[in-house]
Amino acid sequence: MAERICNSTIILGNRPAIIGYGSVVGKTERDGPIGDEFDRFDVDIRFGEDTFEKAESRIQKIAVETALNKAGISEKDCDIIFAGDLLNQCIGSTFGLKGKEIPYVGIYGACSTMALGLSLASIFVDCGIANVAAAVTSSHFCSAERQYRFPLEYGALRTPTSQRTVTGSGATLVSRSDNKPYINSVTFGKIVDKGVTDTNNMGAAMAPSAADTIREYFLDTNTTPEDYDIIFTGDLGEVGTKLLYELLIKDDIDIRCRHNDCGLMIYDKNLRDVNAGGSGCGCSAAVLNSYVMHRLENGDFNNILFMSTGALLSPTSALQGESIPGVSHLINIRNP
Amino acid sequence: MAERICNSTIILGNRPAIIGYGSVVGKTERDGPIGDEFDRFDVDIRFGEDTFEKAESRIQKIAVETALNKAGISEKDCDIIFAGDLLNQCIGSTFGLKGKEIPYVGIYGACSTMALGLSLASIFVDCGIANVAAAVTSSHFCSAERQYRFPLEYGALRTPTSQRTVTGSGATLVSRSDNKPYINSVTFGKIVDKGVTDTNNMGAAMAPSAADTIREYFLDTNTTPEDYDIIFTGDLGEVGTKLLYELLIKDDIDIRCRHNDCGLMIYDKNLRDVNAGGSGCGCSAAVLNSYVMHRLENGDFNNILFMSTGALLSPTSALQGESIPGVSHLINIRNP
Numbered sequence: 001m002a003e004r005i006c007n008s009t010i011i012l013g014n015r016p017a018i019i020g021y022g023s024v025v026g027k028t029e030r031d032g033p034i035g036d037e038f039d040r041f042d043v044d045i046r047f048g049e050d051t052f053e054k055a056e057s058r059i060q061k062i063a064v065e066t067a068l069n070k071a072g073i074s075e076k077d078c079d080i081i082f083a084g085d086l087l088n089q090c091i092g093s094t095f096g097l098k099g100k101e102i103p104y105v106g107i108y109g110a111c112s113t114m115a116l117g118l119s120l121a122s123i124f125v126d127c128g129i130a131n132v133a134a135a136v137t138s139s140h141f142c143s144a145e146r147q148y149r150f151p152l153e154y155g156a157l158r159t160p161t162s163q164r165t166v167t168g169s170g171a172t173l174v175s176r177s178d179n180k181p182y183i184n185s186v187t188f189g190k191i192v193d194k195g196v197t198d199t200n201n202m203g204a205a206m207a208p209s210a211a212d213t214i215r216e217y218f219l220d221t222n223t224t225p226e227d228y229d230i231i232f233t234g235d236l237g238e239v240g241t242k243l244l245y246e247l248l249i250k251d252d253i254d255i256r257c258r259h260n261d262c263g264l265m266i267y268d269k270n271l272r273d274v275n276a277g278g279s280g281c282g283c284s285a286a287v288l289n290s291y292v293m294h295r296l297e298n299g300d301f302n303n304i305l306f307m308s309t310g311a312l313l314s315p316t317s318a319l320q321g322e323s324i325p326g327v328s329h330l331i332n333i334r335n336p
Numbered sequence: 337m338a339e340r341i342c343n344s345t346i347i348l349g350n351r352p353a354i355i356g357y358g359s360v361v362g363k364t365e366r367d368g369p370i371g372d373e374f375d376r377f378d379v380d381i382r383f384g385e386d387t388f389e390k391a392e393s394r395i396q397k398i399a400v401e402t403a404l405n406k407a408g409i410s411e412k413d414c415d416i417i418f419a420g421d422l423l424n425q426c427i428g429s430t431f432g433l434k435g436k437e438i439p440y441v442g443i444y445g446a447c448s449t450m451a452l453g454l455s456l457a458s459i460f461v462d463c464g465i466a467n468v469a470a471a472v473t474s475s476h477f478c479s480a481e482r483q484y485r486f487p488l489e490y491g492a493l494r495t496p497t498s499q500r501t502v503t504g505s506g507a508t509l510v511s512r513s514d515n516k517p518y519i520n521s522v523t524f525g526k527i528v529d530k531g532v533t534d535t536n537n538m539g540a541a542m543a544p545s546a547a548d549t550i551r552e553y554f555l556d557t558n559t560t561p562e563d564y565d566i567i568f569t570g571d572l573g574e575v576g577t578k579l580l581y582e583l584l585i586k587d588d589i590d591i592r593c594r595h596n597d598c599g600l601m602i603y604d605k606n607l608r609d610v611n612a613g614g615s616g617c618g619c620s621a622a623v624l625n626s627y628v629m630h631r632l633e634n635g636d637f638n639n640i641l642f643m644s645t646g647a648l649l650s651p652t653s654a655l656q657g658e659s660i661p662g663v664s665h666l667i668n669i670r671n672p
Contacts, residue, residue, distance in 0.1 A: 100527070105456070190437060316389060320390070
């Protein structure tokens with residue numbers, strides 16, 4: 001039975017482990033520094049579909065099926081799936097997963113969705129509510145650009161603080177196991193709003209919530225950054241990462257020598273339009289379910305923190321002058 | 337510890353009970369047949385805010401605070417909140433709940449959100465992950481009209497099968513208790529798609545998923561409609577309710593004499609623009625956290641099924657010719 005230990009961190013005692021995972025990306029991500037790590041990619045940005053939105057659904061479907069294949073189980077063995085994405089009304093998930101005979105829990109955490117879904121899946125398995133639970137999310141550069149910014153055909157330039165939405169999806173399957181990387185704890189973040197209103201600077205909007213969740217976690221568990229092999233954040237990019245360091249240093253927490261950001265790992269920095277890094281639900285999802293999992297499995301990492309960071313805005317809220325609150329959820333993954 | 341008993345139904349053994357609840361509606365809902373049941377209403381459709389979206393956030397905030405007040409606890413006593421709504425990127429919830437010091441889990445289930453959030457809150461409490469968990473959702477006629485259909489200023493007429501989005505919010509607080517109505521089981525639905533494409537007929541789009549979840553529940557628990565005082569569906573309206581009856585009769589399940597639909601209860605049927613009934617996340621949320629809870633507390637009901645029904649479309653998916661899949665989640669609430 002799970003046991004709460006402090007405000008926000010939930011220790012899971014029954015080794016909900018990652019028994020399968022899958023990642024799918026687009027060509028730009030495949031051409032990046034960790035491109036070899038991903039399971040699947042396609043040179044066609046539409047992945048054989050006729051719209052970008054359907055392409056996004058398609059990559060979620062492929063990610064889930066890849067994870068099921070790796071785990072050697074069928075969708076009927078999966079008791080529940082947690083899924084969400086950035087598209088209005090989360091249609092990436094709906095149309096990616098419809099037809100699957102799996103009870104469906106829709107979630108919305110913006111770019112924090114991977115950690116959010118994996119946290120819920122881990123809790124369900126830890127508590128014996130599910131034997132196998134899945135978490136999946138996605139984003140797509142083209143569907144995000146036209147929904148959040150401008151039609152691609154405008155060829156609009158973006159600011160140096162802006163980030164490129166990753167075309168990618170990641171799926172994770174959780175079940176109890178004694179010999180696979182397992183989720184030791186989950187920390188659900190609060191909504192943190194420091195009044196940032198620049199929709200071209202998501203890193204700055206998300207960093208305060210990342211700092212808040214990390215601070216809470218170290219306090220809850222009485223640990224320090226040195227206790228972990230590495231700490232991953234989702235998609236803070238260059239600006240958000242710098243700001244995260246500054247915010248944490250104020251509390252005497254220095255993560256600099258043990259930190260990496262999925263948004264800084266996924267693209268070739270010299271690429272036009274990458275600007276401050278990668279972003280989108282698919283960013284941390286694809287990196288977790290490839291690069292990170294490979295290194296947990298081969299023993300390069302044995303005890304890590306993985307956090308996805310979300311900016312809770314919509315084009316409507318931005319146009320109405322609202323600020324951009326953030327939320328970040330954190331997971332401690334360990335090797336047995 | 338929760339124990340799975342069959343495919344989709346999770347029996348909760350530790351009496352996660354409803355210790356507080358709150359409902360807020362607009363004037364049209366207040367003027368309806370069950371208007372006296374709601375905690376709060378405002379004649380101002382903007383609830384003192386300058387946009388409809390901010391009004392929706394405001395009613396979520398009021399609903400949560402009403403529930404906390406009734407339970408006699410403060411927000412610091414609440415360990416986690418599950419929240420979502422119909423607005424793009426769920427901004428109704430973000431801006432309604434930002435500033436609250438409660439770990440935040442964003443969910444998206446369209447109009448199934450109340451049952452979805454309450455299911456998750458109940459599981460967290462049942463498993464000892466939270467002492468107190470909250471679920472909240474909302475919808476607003478004006479914010480929904482302009483997002484899903486037309487600007488209100490057009491004065492567009494709607495079809496007889498269409499439903500009116502409820503301006504309303506409902507919040508529920510769950511904690512273990514031996515003397516309050518408790519959640520005995522939850523059943524997460526699957527995505528069900530029968531190919532309905534008429535965005536002015538949500539009832540028809542959602543009814544197959546409602547039938548699927550009810551069928552699954554009766555099979556899982558080996559019970560019949562006669563075992564329950566009443567079965568509530570969320571917002572099927574006239575068309576969806578008729579279709580639900582037809583679909584269930586094929587499986588020899590007759591719920592007709594024990595069924596009511598929140599979408600059929602909330603409005604005066606003679607009102608212009610109500611058409612086939614009420615809809616929106618706020619519909620079943622407001623009815624559960626007023627009319628239904630009052631009757632559980634006074635003993636009129638002792639064993640009920642409550643199901644919210646969601647249509648998983650977006651304006652984009654509809655314009656791209658996609659069908660409208662549905663998802664429905666079901667809760668069994670009992671008196672001790």
